[in-house]
Amino acid sequence: MTELEFILSKEQRVKPFDVESVRKEFPILSARVHGKPLTYLDNAATTQKPQSVIDAVQRYYKEENSNVHRGVHYLSELATKKYEGARSKIKKYVNAASEKEIIFTRGATDSINLVAATFGRKNIHAGDEVLITGMEHHSNIVPWQMLCEENGAALRVVPISDSGEIILEEYVRLLSEKTKIVAISHVSNALGTINPIKKMIELAHSRMIPVLVDGAQGAPHLNIDVQELDCDFYAISSHKIYGPTGFGVLYGKENLLEAMPPYQGGGDMIRSVTFEKTIFNDLPYKFEAGTPHIDGAIGFGAAIEYLNQYDWKEIEMHEQLLLQHATAQISAIDGLTIIGTAKEKAGVVSFVLEDVHPHDIGTILDQEGVAIRTGHHCAQPVMDRYGIPATARASFALYNTNEDIDALVNGIKKVKEVFHV
Amino acid sequence: MSELQSLYQEIILDHNKKPRNFKVMEFPDAKVEGYNPLCGDRYTIYVKMNGNVIDEITFQGSGCAISKASASVMSTMLKGKTREEAEAWFEKFHQLVRGELKIEDHLEEFGKLAAFGGVSEFPARVKCAILPWHTMKNAIEQKKEIVSTE
Numbered sequence: 001m002t003e004l005e006f007i008l009s010k011e012q013r014v015k016p017f018d019v020e021s022v023r024k025e026f027p028i029l030s031a032r033v034h035g036k037p038l039t040y041l042d043n044a045a046t047t048q049k050p051q052s053v054i055d056a057v058q059r060y061y062k063e064e065n066s067n068v069h070r071g072v073h074y075l076s077e078l079a080t081k082k083y084e085g086a087r088s089k090i091k092k093y094v095n096a097a098s099e100k101e102i103i104f105t106r107g108a109t110d111s112i113n114l115v116a117a118t119f120g121r122k123n124i125h126a127g128d129e130v131l132i133t134g135m136e137h138h139s140n141i142v143p144w145q146m147l148c149e150e151n152g153a154a155l156r157v158v159p160i161s162d163s164g165e166i167i168l169e170e171y172v173r174l175l176s177e178k179t180k181i182v183a184i185s186h187v188s189n190a191l192g193t194i195n196p197i198k199k200m201i202e203l204a205h206s207r208m209i210p211v212l213v214d215g216a217q218g219a220p221h222l223n224i225d226v227q228e229l230d231c232d233f234y235a236i237s238s239h240k241i242y243g244p245t246g247f248g249v250l251y252g253k254e255n256l257l258e259a260m261p262p263y264q265g266g267g268d269m270i271r272s273v274t275f276e277k278t279i280f281n282d283l284p285y286k287f288e289a290g291t292p293h294i295d296g297a298i299g300f301g302a303a304i305e306y307l308n309q310y311d312w313k314e315i316e317m318h319e320q321l322l323l324q325h326a327t328a329q330i331s332a333i334d335g336l337t338i339i340g341t342a343k344e345k346a347g348v349v350s351f352v353l354e355d356v357h358p359h360d361i362g363t364i365l366d367q368e369g370v371a372i373r374t375g376h377h378c379a380q381p382v383m384d385r386y387g388i389p390a391t392a393r394a395s396f397a398l399y400n401t402n403e404d405i406d407a408l409v410n411g412i413k414k415v416k417e418v419f420h421v
Numbered sequence: 422m423s424e425l426q427s428l429y430q431e432i433i434l435d436h437n438k439k440p441r442n443f444k445v446m447e448f449p450d451a452k453v454e455g456y457n458p459l460c461g462d463r464y465t466i467y468v469k470m471n472g473n474v475i476d477e478i479t480f481q482g483s484g485c486a487i488s489k490a491s492a493s494v495m496s497t498m499l500k501g502k503t504r505e506e507a508e509a510w511f512e513k514f515h516q517l518v519r520g521e522l523k524i525e526d527h528l529e530e531f532g533k534l535a536a537f538g539g540v541s542e543f544p545a546r547v548k549c550a551i552l553p554w555h556t557m558k559n560a561i562e563q564k565k566e567i568v569s570t571e
Contacts, residue, residue: 355438356486357483357484357485357486357489358485359460359462359484359485359487359546359549360429360485360486360487363428363543363545363546364425364429367424367425374460375459375460375461376461383461389461389462389463389483389484390460390461418425418426418429418434419429419434419486420434
């Protein structure tokens, strides 16, 4: 393809980002809650789905439903083609070197558990260390803790600063010949911090240590290129990127995946079975036992196609502008403190309000039609780090607007009114 | 009254801001922790008994306005009550916050507790209101395990 052809094809593909027309593609956004228009700011928990994803899932059950990789009949071939088509779309989307590196899972949590249970059990033993950070979600703590408990390895934690950034000198200090894997979040779900993972991967690789990136919150906000990052594993949840729940992806470098034992046993992950011996299937199927979440894969493929219409730079810019607007508006409220003030942040604003518990904030905002998350965000060590039991968290997606933030700010004013603070 | 006003009544806001009997007890007969892991509400309830009668009840901890006010109001009304009376109030309070009785018909009987009638309109908050009561019940029954209403 010549450069001109490439530009032309890109121009055909990319449609200008316009938030008003984007909103029209998400049917739930026109809902009303408690008599008020819905303001959905709980995107770090899960995102809403565009009509094209809903249609793809519905079409699958109406016209394409069949089991994959099995039958010789028409529907089975069709379902397999759609299902594997999703793998190909995901491979291109994250720029993996091969479809063999795209393992389908139940979500980012399952992806991390897979690595801990296979790579971990095989390579991490008594006296070894797993290195995580102080801002991890429970799903990037507990699987490693369980592994360490089982194998007698130690879990080490890189501390974070008051602004919610990884202290890189400490990271460098904690990397040692004992470290067998580094597991870090790309973006913190509780603080919004975008971690310098490229640099952290380079530092780990200079000591031959593989790196798993928990991308549950990274992939929704950033354009992911696994080859450019040079990460060894990258975990993704479909439902946080406009796709169905219960589906996700583990990207892994082929040579690592090849050397890893299987995860679960069952159908699809085998080539031949006798009572004496089982020969396992090739990548990626070696890690995909049983009938998979077929509509999840097809729906996620549709979500990626949806995103591919746009230029990621425009989405990132839109979310950054929302973040700037929200940070300015929210931090101007008396008695309010934003938790997580890193220089590099994605569209997440966690905050506490003097004398009002986040749970009460959540209830009052809900009455105003504003959906946010309150609680510890499955990151209790982060809450402990700041000495707070919980925060209120607003998180943005590509369909949010400045009006959504105004509704949030007005809602917080209402909270203050109710609580006389 | 809007649903919000009926949830956050003045009595609740007042007890949240200035919780009564909010202190550690030096030599309690029972001390039980109540914890809702999902929202992080955590209270310790201390009870001193005089035979079958609650001689003193105090609490410590942190949580939302509903849970804190619930613990505070409960502590003011259970002092001097027998175990059986406290258990009967436990049942009545549950009926109230689950919307199983019409508070208008019981205003006098419930007194300050009537302020929690609005909770029944907020199903997600019922567990906040009942956490201190479950903790208290374990305390007077001398059960030591951590209570949760999640």
